[in-house]
Amino acid sequence: MTVGLEFDQLQSSADALRRSISNRLMYGVGKDAVTARPQDWLHAAALAVRDRLVQRWMVTTRRQYDQDAKRVYYLSMEFLIGRTFSNALLALGIYDQMKEALADVGIDMESLIDLEPDAALGNGGLGRLAACFLDSMATLGIPGFGYGIRYDYGMFRQRIVNGEQVEAPDYWLHAGNPWEFPRPEVQYPVHFGGRTVQRDDHVEWIDTQHVNAMAYDTVIPGYATDATNTLRLWSARADEELDLSAFNKGDYQGAVETRNESENVSRLLYPDDSTMAGRELRLRQEYFFVSATMQDLIRRYLRTHSTFGRFSEKVAVHLNDTHPVLAIPELLRLLVDVHHLPWAEAMGHIRRVFSYTNHTLMPEALETWDLELLARLLPRHLQIIFDINAAFLTEASDQGAHDLDLIRRISLVDEFGHRRVRMAYLAIVASHTVNGVSKLHSQLMQRDIFADFARLYPERFTNVTNGITPRRWLAQANPPLARLIDESVGTNWRRDLLELRGLRNLRGDAAFEAAFHAAKRCNKVRLVQRLTQRTGIAFDPDALFDMQVKRIHEYKRQLLNVLHVIVRYNRIRENPQSDWVPRVVLFAGKAASAYRMAKTIIKLINDVAEKVNSDPAVGGRLKVVFVPNYGVSVAELMIPAADLSEQISTAGTEASGTGNMKLALNGALTIGTLDGANIEIGESVGPEHIFIFGHTSDQVDALRASGYRPRQIYEDNAELRTALDQIRTGFFSPGDPARFLDIFHSLVDWGDHYLVMADFAAFIAAQEEVDRRFVDVAGWTASAIENVAGVGQFSSDRAISEYASDIWRVKPLDMG
Numbered sequence: 022m023t024v025g026l027e028f029d030q031l032q033s034s035a036d037a038l039r040r041s042i043s044n045r046l047m048y049g050v051g052k053d054a055v056t057a058r059p060q061d062w063l064h065a066a067a068l069a070v071r072d073r074l075v076q077r078w079m080v081t082t083r084r085q086y087d088q089d090a091k092r093v094y095y096l097s098m099e100f101l102i103g104r105t106f107s108n109a110l111l112a113l114g115i116y117d118q119m120k121e122a123l124a125d126v127g128i129d130m131e132s133l134i135d136l137e138p139d140a141a142l143g144n145g146g147l148g149r150l151a152a153c154f155l156d157s158m159a160t161l162g163i164p165g166f167g168y169g170i171r172y173d174y175g176m177f178r179q180r181i182v183n184g185e186q187v188e189a190p191d192y193w194l195h196a197g198n199p200w201e202f203p204r205p206e207v208q209y210p211v212h213f214g215g216r217t218v219q220r221d222d223h224v225e226w227i228d229t230q231h232v233n234a235m236a237y238d239t240v241i242p243g244y245a246t247d248a249t250n251t252l253r254l255w256s257a258r259a260d261e262e263l264d265l266s267a268f269n270k271g272d273y274q275g276a277v278e279t280r281n282e283s284e285n286v287s288r289l290l291y292p293d294d295s296t297m298a299g300r301e302l303r304l305r306q307e308y309f310f311v312s313a314t315m316q317d318l319i320r321r322y323l324r325t326h327s328t329f330g331r332f333s334e335k336v337a338v339h340l341n342d343t344h345p346v347l348a349i350p351e352l353l354r355l356l357v358d359v360h361h362l363p364w365a366e367a368m369g370h371i372r373r374v375f376s377y378t379n380h381t382l383m384p385e386a387l388e389t390w391d392l393e394l395l396a397r398l399l400p401r402h403l404q405i406i407f408d409i410n411a412a413f414l415t416e417a418s419d420q421g422a423h424d425l426d427l428i429r430r431i432s433l434v435d436e437f438g439h440r441r442v443r444m445a446y447l448a449i450v451a452s453h454t455v456n457g458v459s460k461l462h463s464q465l466m467q468r469d470i471f472a473d474f475a476r477l478y479p480e481r482f483t484n485v486t487n488g489i490t491p492r493r494w495l496a497q498a499n500p501p502l503a504r505l506i507d508e509s510v511g512t513n514w515r516r517d518l519l520e521l522r523g524l525r526n527l528r529g530d531a532a533f534e535a536a537f538h539a540a541k542r543c544n545k546v547r548l549v550q551r552l553t554q555r556t557g558i559a560f561d562p563d564a565l566f567d568m569q570v571k572r573i574h575e576y577k578r579q580l581l582n583v584l585h586v587i588v589r590y591n592r593i594r595e596n597p598q599s600d601w602v603p604r605v606v607l608f609a610g611k612a613a614s615a616y617r618m619a620k621t622i623i624k625l626i627n628d629v630a631e632k633v634n635s636d637p638a639v640g641g642r643l644k645v646v647f648v649p650n651y652g653v654s655v656a657e658l659m660i661p662a663a664d665l666s667e668q669i670s671t672a673g674t675e676a677s678g679t680g681n682m683k684l685a686l687n688g689a690l691t692i693g694t695l696d697g698a699n700i701e702i703g704e705s706v707g708p709e710h711i712f713i714f715g716h717t718s719d720q721v722d723a724l725r726a727s728g729y730r731p732r733q734i735y736e737d738n739a740e741l742r743t744a745l746d747q748i749r750t751g752f753f754s755p756g757d758p759a760r761f762l763d764i765f766h767s768l769v770d771w772g773d774h775y776l777v778m779a780d781f782a783a784f785i786a787a788q789e790e791v792d793r794r795f796v797d798v799a800g801w802t803a804s805a806i807e808n809v810a811g812v813g814q815f816s817s818d819r820a821i822s823e824y825a826s827d828i829w830r831v832k833p834l835d836m837g
């Protein structure tokens with residue numbers, strides 16, 4: 022006789038939450054109210070929230086099985102989740118109740134929120150996009166799984182010491198992670214090395230070494246729905262058997278070392294988003310997580326199906342850039358070598374399940390892997406890649422591509438110099454759909470880097486413009502504006518961001534404009550307070566807050582922004598009596614640790630800041646602030662406070678940008694080039710409400726083709742020359758006058774690859790226009806409102822709906 026399990030039905034009143042927190046503190050954390058530290062309260066409160074998520078999670082999982090739903094596997098090396106606590110509270114609709122419950126026991130919730138470490142398992146845009154997409158998939162009820170790596174060390178913490186970036190390890194798990202469920206029962210071996218042998222009817226991969234991938238699951242709540250999804254991250258565990266043999270030989274120390282070494286594969290996130298470094302450990306990471314994922318996906322499929330006949334009806338696998346592209350040869354290997362499917366049938370499944378998003382046109386960031394490294398680490402996969410290539414090149418020839426030069430260009434193996442596999446080409450050849458992330462990017466992708474493939478398979482290429490989740494980037498980050506919008510057009514914008522269009526009906530409503538302005542000011546005051554606490558710098562909340570927040574990269578042109586700052590500084594000093602519009606120019610962003618120029622740019626920003634901020638002649642009318650340790654939480658603090666959003670990449674380089682969307686949604690006006698999604702943002706908000714300047718991508722091409730001469734611009738433009746000479750001669754670095762010589766030379770003498778000089782004059786003119794517009798408070802506020810009202814289409818819900826219907830062909834789960 023057994024008795025069924027009985028659960029408490031968890032309620033969401035403040036009383037019920039207080040009871041849950043007390044129980045979790047006592048029985049989960051092992052503390053009482055006397056001994057509990059703030060971290061313990063946070064942990065207990067997080068567990069109380071998690072319990073409520075789990076209820077929904079079970080419901081969703083059950084429905085997925087009952088409905089035999091098609092599932093999306095979103096494979097990404099990066100998930101930049103940030104904090105989970107308030108996000109989950111808002112999703113569950115228990116924010117106020119939790120605040121009350123904690124207040125009842127004498128705890129201030131806002132201060133607890135700040136104790137949670139960011140899950141910073143990503144570099145920048147690509148990783149944050151994956152996190153926004155998880156949020157939208159759950160909210161829309163799309164049965165989706167995020168799959169990635171549970172790095173012990175996430176994105177490094179950035180400190181600024183003497184104006185320079187100093188990196189510190191981010192051991193984000195130090196206090197434990199209340200959001201994850203370890204699944205020691207879900208482990209798969211991942212093999213490396215060894216050799217292949219041809220048996221009668223199949224190939225065997227033998228003499229390998231292996232490490233186990235163990236699953237950790239995190240619940241991803243949908244907003245205001247019972248639907249939830251799972252983020253499954255893999256952590257490396259050495260195999261017990263493996264070290265037994267070493268122990269038996271009496272080599273205890275050796276055994277522990279081997280163990281550690283094999284577990285290194287999930288140790289750290291590579292903090293480089295600029296160059297393809299080609300490190301063996303990185304390749305191991307890529308294979309490690311896709312191998313475990315493909316094994317997991319097959320197991321899940323076979324639990325409810327006895328053959329692979331309906332595989333592609335039930336499975337969609339999405340590759341977030343090429344980093345997980347080894348999933349293709351791995352799935353082929355599993356289907357052919359392990360499950361003994363004929364090659365042609367397996368290849369058919371592959372082509373129906375995979376899709377791939379490209380996120381960059383920069384040649385140095387396109388992945389290629391050395392053939393010899395692949396042969397050593399993954400010999401069977403290299404064979405499979407060769408086989409795919411042979412079949413593909415034959416097919417291409419059959420389609421009339423007899424041109425030897427063309428065949429060489431499209432081959433998956435780059436034969437020029439050291440032979441390398443071009444991972445993007447492998448992704449294209451094996452996927453049914455390839456997309457770019459903004460209209461311009463998708464066009465350029467087809468015209469330039471993938472031109473030959475776009476001619477061969479035009480139907481394969483498409484665009485899905487990126488989006489951001491309004492839950493985190495407006496509801497959570499900007500409470501004053503969210504409240505105002507609720508009062509004006511209702512609360513449903515959280516689920517349908519196009520409803521923000523309703524704000525246009527309030528055009529000319531002076532009371533609404535005043536309230537909007539007040540909300541912005543409130544965010545600016547909050548930012549000033551927090552930065553003054555943290556950095557000691559004080560500044561005026563009524564100044565124009567001009568923000569460039571993103572990774573530091575030459576193509577993003579923080580240098581162009583700095584040049585404007587210097588010119589403005591020089592103008593103020595020359596004309597101190599004039600009516601200067603007060604400005605605070607804020608920068609934030611990390612530089613890849615090996616990217617010398619990016620680090621020098623950070624130092625320049627800080628040296629300029631020191632000079633400008635301490636000059637009494639400026640009288641506080643210009644301030645420069647570098648906010649350290651940019652990440653999701655710092656972004657949530659900064660973005661709502663921006664008046665002006667700097668999106669000034671060289672046209673044709675920024676695939677989409679998503680910070681541009683976040684800033685516009687929070688009522689900042691964009692100053693930007695016609696690049697990435699800026700173009701679509703401009704179309705949506707209207708040309709009067711955005712400051713567009715500079716060369717278009719076609720003009721960039723033409724200028725480069727006609728022989729670009731930056732030194733000429735230097736010689737012709739006196740203000741620019743002065744600014745550059747100040748940089749060159751140590752005006753900002755008197756103790757080390759040669760510090761910025763490379764910056765000077767890269768712009769003036771070494772080709773200025775990103776056309777900073779060519780866009781300088783137009784940028785300064787656009788900034789002058791910004792000043793003129795900002796002094797008209799009502800006019801500026803009206804434009805800011807038009808920005809909020811106009812960017813509804815940049816919701817990640819819209820993006821995910823497009824992926825779901827046009828690429829993955831999945832439907833939302835029926836939640837009854």
Ligand code: 26V
Nearest residue numbers: 146147294296297380386458675676677678679
């Ligand atoms: C690049 C690389 C290069 C080689 C190996 C390691 C590694 C890791 C990360 C990256 C990231 C570069 C790609 C990226 O983040 N692209 C950004 O994607 C955003 C989302 O689509 C988009 O908005 C940005 O414009 C684009 O730069």
